[in-house]
Amino acid sequence: MRHSGRVDTSQMLRGALDLVVLAVLADDDGYGYDVLRRLRDAGLSEVGDASVYGTLRRLSKAGLLLSYTAPSDEGPDRRYYGLTSAGRDELRLGAKTWWAFSSAVDHLIRDHAPGRTP
Helix, strand or coil, X not given: CEECCEECHHHHHHHHHHHHHHHHCCCCCEEHHHHHHHHHHCCCCCCCHHHHHHHHHHHHHXXXXXXXXXXXXXXXXXXXXXXXXXXXXXXXXXXXXXHHHHHHHHHHHHHHCCCCCC
16 A cells, blocks of 8 residues: 555545545535546545546446436536435445544554654
8 A cells, every 4th residue: 555655545545436426416416527526626636537437327327326417508418416315325324334434543543653642
């Protein structure tokens, strides 16, 4: 997980991409580039275009996202995505799992990493 002395955040992001995509669509439907922009605006600058578009297609195929097309003022119609009820359930469950996991990792790092503050 190390590259040139840095933690490779792209590896961490890969495991959380489904959850963060569901999270950014929880309050407002969005099209592919819009979802990508929201993720990057939230600080996930390393997220790749292909990863997001593939995740949207996969989550849609799994029944967690609905998709529909709508006209765009800037060119061809856009495919929008929004959460289905199953997607909202998945987000709730994924959030609980994430909070438990991140709390455990936080605890381990805080208590055992070199240079920690008591």
